[in-house]
Amino acid sequence: MGVLEDLADDLAQDTLAAVEETGDEKLIKAVADAIGASSPTTQEAFLTAVRIRTAAARGRKTLEDRLARARQGNAPAQG
Template sequence: MGLIDDLAENLAHDVIEAQLELDEDRFYIDIGDYIGTSSPSLQEAFMTACRLRLAELRGRTYFEKRLGERRKAKAAAAADGAPK
């Protein structure tokens, strides 16, 4: 990765952690707008990194939810078929 990607990734990591801590789902946009006043290139790389991280987080949360539901259903089906 180049310098711009490294900087954007590092900042995106920190901003997303803060965003989750603060429970402000658009905090990264504020930071991105501020970055854009001095470096549109860094802003774009940062926003891309944030969008990717947030999409991965949403995907992982959904995956874990669905996996839990399927495991619960499988366990219930196995319990229903178990000898009593």
């Protein structure tokens, strides 16, 4: 990744951790708005990193849940 993506991803990780800790989902928008005031490009990179990390976390949870059920002999129905 380049400097832009690295910085935006680091901030996204920190922000998502703060959301997890505080439960304040509005924090993402507040950080994005603060960034966007000086750099719309950085704002978009931040929001992209948030979306990617959120989607990956959902995918990881789905995978872990399915594996746990399969290991307990409760594999999901096909379809």
